[in-house]
Each structure stands twice: as C-alpha cells, then as structure tokens.
Amino acid sequence: MRIARFTTGDSPRYGILEDGSTDLVVLKGDPLFMPVATTGERVALDDVRLLSPVIPRSKVVGVGRNYAEHAAEMGNEVPEEPILFLKPNTSVTGPDDPIVVPGYAEEVDHEAELAVVVSRMAKNVRAEQALDYVFGYTVANDVTARAAQRADTTWTRGKAFDTSCPTGPFLAMDLDVSDVAVRAWVDGELRQDGRTSQMVRGVPELIAYVSTIFTLLPGDIILTGTPAGVGPVRPGQRVEVEVEGIGRFGNNVVKR
Template identity: 55%
Template sequence: MRIVRFSTGDSYSFGAVGSPRDQPDELVVAELDGHPYAGISLTGQSHRLADVQLLSPVLPSKIVGIGKNYADHAAEMGGEVPEVPIVFLKPSTAVVGPDAPVVYPEISTEVHHEAELAVVIGRLCRDVPAERVAEVVFGYTCANDVTARDLQRSEGQWARAKGFDTSCPLGPWVETELDPSDLAVTCTVNGDLRQAGRTSQMVRSITDLVVHVTAAMTLLPGDVILTGTPAGVGPLQVGDEVAVTVEGIGTLTNRVIKRG
C-alpha cells in the first residue's frame, strides 16, 4: 500500500493511493481518517492524484541518519567503513516533500545530493531485538540527505552540514509492502545519472540499523532512519533538478533554488 500525506486547498490529510476497479489507469487518493499508524480507516472521500498536492509522507519527530553504510561511498569520502555505525540527526525542520524546493543555504558553497532508502517507523519502540524489527517498521520511502560538504569537513560535527532547512526531501509516498533487501537506488541531476547502487550493498542491514539506533533512543511513529548512500555523491547548483529513485517505491524530485 502507498501512503501519502496531501493537501487540497487548506485541508491536510493522509491517504492511500490506488486505482478504482472501473478505472485501472487512474490513480486516486482515498482519504484516511486520522493517521495511518494505528490501522487504516477510510473516510469515504477520494481525490484524483493529479488534483492534490503531495507533501512529505511523514512528519517525523527526528530523522536518524547513518553515515558511510556503503563501502564505495566510504572510499570516495577518503576512508573506510567505520567499525561502529556513524549516527547523526537531522531536525524535523529539514523535511520537505516531493516537488518542494531545496533552498541552497547561504552558509555553504558546496552542497551535495545523497540518494537513500528511508525506513519509516510505525510504532513507539526502544531496544528492539532483531527478530522483532519487522513489527516496528511501517514502510519505506525515498530520501535525499542533502549535505553541505564544506561544513561537514570543516566543523566535524554534522549538525549544520546535514540539518539546514530543506535538507531532507522525503517521498513521494511510503510503500508499506516491500522487501528492502535488494533494491536499486539512483540519483539523477538534470536527467544525468549521478548515483547507482543497490540496497544489497549496504554494510549493515536495516535490521542491524534499527537494533543499533533503538539501543540508544526511543523512536516514535513517523520517525525516519536514513540507511546511507551509494557512491557518486556530487554537487548541486541553484536551478538543478535532482531526482532520487528507489526501486519498488518511485521517484522523489526536487529543484534547488536560491534563498530569497
């Protein structure tokens, strides 16, 4: 099931994307009653997908990032895979949805794209054992861990480099029925392929990451874990259109704009 968050005018709702039986080529959004984490309940209202504005599919209290979880990306950054996963946080204010602009921060002159598979948590959890990870995962979406690379190098701590406003596009929806073990993850900029990897190349699996993160902190419904990026990260410029595609989910597209 594809779960979206959308707006129609001044109204904001969660919805489920599907096709009517009598119109298999038409995508519609069935409006949900409340949030989807406690179970799917429909209001009976529906909208053509083309008539709504898709927003970030979740409103996380926090985004937990994992650094250097692909060996080829660790190598291109000039190092090896760390013995212990590198964990960092992005604030909720970094989140934007599909087709929303990524605002080039004035504090940086070297902003990079990082295409990633994102894990969406579906229930409050802490100290999750490996055999129960599937119970706390709601689904998966596309993410772009936009990074001010110059700040990352110069400051050591990654809070500003990875936490500036609009640095975490998510979307276009959450896919709840997906085997994430071997999915293609790609990134294009203005149609040119920049990144191409597979989730099977991750050093640490999604199960490992959920266990590791929840050993330290409580995750809430809607929280997101970014699972790392494959090699090929590179610069973005004002005016660029960047698209992250994850096999089985779809494509998340955003344009880079100047702050104004």
Template identity: 45%
Template sequence: MKIVRFWDGNKVSYGSLADDFIRPIEGDLFGEYAISNKSLGINEIQLLAPCEPTKVICIGLNYYDHAKEMNLPIPEEPIVFLKPSSAVTGPGTNIIYPHQCTRMDYEAELAIIMGAVTKNIEPEDALDNVLGYTCSNDVTARNLQPKDGQWTLAKSFDTFCPIGPCIATDISADNLSIKLMINGEIKQNSNTSQMIFSIPFLISYLSKIMTIFPGDVIITGTPPGVGPMEPGDTVTVEIENIGKLTNVVTLK
C-alpha cells in the same frame, strides 16, 4: 500499499495511492484506521512529506561501494548523526541553497518510516515496527562539514531533508535499485544490497540508544557518486518499488 500525505485545499490528510488516485485514510495511521471510498485525483491535491517525524536519524558510510569509492575502511559500528524535523520537506518543493554554503551536495538514501514506539528491540523483531519506506536526499553543505568536527551544521538547514513521494508498505528493502539524477543525468546508481549494516540491525542498534517514535525517519546511507548541486538543478531520487522524489535547487 503506498501511503501519501497531502493537502486538499482545506486540510492535511493521509491517503492510499494507486493509479494516480488517492483514497483518504480516516482514523490514526499509526493506530486504527479505515480507507475511504472517496477518491481524489493526484492532480487535485498537493503532496507533502509523507510523515511528520520528531527526528531524522541518519547513518553515514553505509554502502560497501561508497566506502570503496572514498578509500575508507568499513566501519565497525554505524556512524550516526541527526537532522532536525525542520529540515524535512516534501516532493516538488524547493531545496534552498543557503548563503553560508559554497558547495551543496546530494546524497540519495533509502528512508525507513517507523510505525510504532521502538525501544530496546532485537533485530529479529525490528521489522515489525516499520511502517514502510520512502526516498530521501541527505542534502549537505559540504564546505561546512569539517568546520566544527561533526556534521550537524552541514546537514541541518531548512529543506535539507526532502522525503517522499510515498511510504511503500509491505515491501522488502534489502535488494532495491537506488538512483539519483541531476537534470535527467544519472549520478548515483547502486542497490540497497550494498548496505554494510542491515535495516533490522540499524533499528535495533538505534533503539538501544534512543526511543524511536511513530513517524520518525531513519535514513540509511548513500551509495557512491555523491556530488554537487547548483541553483536551477532538478534533482530526482528514484528507488525501486517506491517511486521518484523530485526537487529543484533554488537560492530562495
């Protein structure tokens, strides 16, 4: 199933997407729910970020081919940082180029959407707590990244975490093609099989540090080919079996 979150002009709802039609979900997406018989055309609604996380947990340097590109050693443990929930935006929205930024980079990433409270879980049980997966763009003000010795400033501006367009459930995410295009030109092209740390390992590792709540997002690192975006650029992240996340870079 592909789950979307949308605005129909009156309220925000979740729904099941198939063939450009959405059937609203009634009840609690993270508990008990039913799928309505009502149907809406995708052109009748506005797609939103597919969840409302309390936090976005981010993994750095998690692709073998990216580490090779950067001439960096393979990390022995995951590199972890956070983005605030205020950075989250959805498909079709603008990525704002802040005045403090002199270089804004794209980073295509697979995002895990958690479906249950997760704490101190073991890798063999971790996938049971996953709702599904979506596309993400870990937008970075690259000139600010080394400024304070860590990455929070560079990663946390509003709109710096586009996610969407849907949450794909019941798929395996360990062998998916992942691409990023700028104005239709492919800039990143890899596969999630290149991940250094597996999804079950990451969930377990993080859950032993912090409680992860339903709707929280874990973005899992970027493949090679990271580079700059400019105002006016159309940026698309495409992941196999999930879909395309498209945003436009703007100064305002």
C-alpha cells in the same frame, strides 16, 4: 499498498494508492496513529500536491558510510560502529519543495537513500524483531553541505539545516527492501545507481543499533545511507531521487 500524504489546498490528508491506480483513496486521520479506514472519497493523483509522507514528532536519524563504495569515494573506510547523525524535523520537506542552499554554502550534495518510518515506540529491540517496528518505507535525499560537514567538528551545519531532508513521494507499506535500486539524477542525468543489497548493515541491524541509543517514536525516520555517486547540485539545478518500488520525486535547488 502505498500511502501518500497530500494537500488539495487545505490541511494535509492521507490517501491509499493501489497498484495501477491513478486515484488516491482518502483516509480518515493519520494512519500512523489510527487504523487505516477510508472516507469513501477518491482524489486524482494529478489533482493533489504530494507532501512529505511523515513529519517526525521526534527525529531523523542518519547513518553515515553504510555503502562501502560510497565510503571509498569519500576517502573513508567503513566504520566498525555505524556513524549516526541527527536531522531535526524542521529539515524535512516534500516533493517539489525547494532545497534552499544555506547561507554558508554555495552548493549541496545529493544523497539518495531508502528511509525507514518507525511505527511504534522502540528501545533496545533485537534485529530479529526490528521489522515489527517498521511502519513503511519512503525515499529521502540526505542533502549535505559537504564543505561545512568537512570543515566543522560536528555534522550539524553539514546535515541538519532547513530543507536538508526531502522525503517522498509515497510510503510503501509492505515492500521487501533487501535488494531494491536507489538512484539519483541531476537535471535528468543519472548520478547514483546503487542497490540496498550493497548496504554494509541492513535495515534490521540499523533499527536495532539505533534503538540502543535512542527511544524511537512513531513517525521517526531512519536514513539508511547512500550508495556511491554523490556529488554537487547547484542553485538552478533539479535533483531527483528514487527507490525502486516506492517512487521518484524531485526538488529544485535555490539560493536565497
């Protein structure tokens, strides 16, 4: 089962997309905070605008260098402890929303990632229990102003600017994410093509580690790192990201 957050011009709603269907079955309220119950209404997927499946009430936690081949392409070693960074909820945007290159950059890098959405409050959870705290999985592009990330003492300008966290197109509710493809395209050309089985640390270990530092709240997102193949996208180009079993979406890159 997959869930979409969408609009037909009014306030955001949620809907279930059954396998093989082209209709969304509309839900009452926000499934993160209430039991899944349908209103009876159906809306054609073609007639809605998909939104980011979740806007975190608290945070997006990113994990650096969680694929060895990507660490190597950046000239880095795999770190002993996961490298964590934060993106605020103001960085989260949805499918087909523009990625706006910030004023201090000329281009940004794409980083296709599997994103974990947290279901309930979590602190100091053990890896063995960690999947009990997963609401679902979505796809994220950890858009990065690489020059600023490299030049600055912190990764804030590099990773946390407005529109730096496109997510979508759906939440997959019961996916086995241990070995699924993670891909990115620029203007239709495949640039990243990894598998989650290449992660240095898997989803349970990441949730457990992150929860030793922060209290995770419902709707918080953990980005699980990007495979090899990252590279620039420039104003005028379109970047698409995909995780197998969840879906694919794209964003145009603009400069204002």
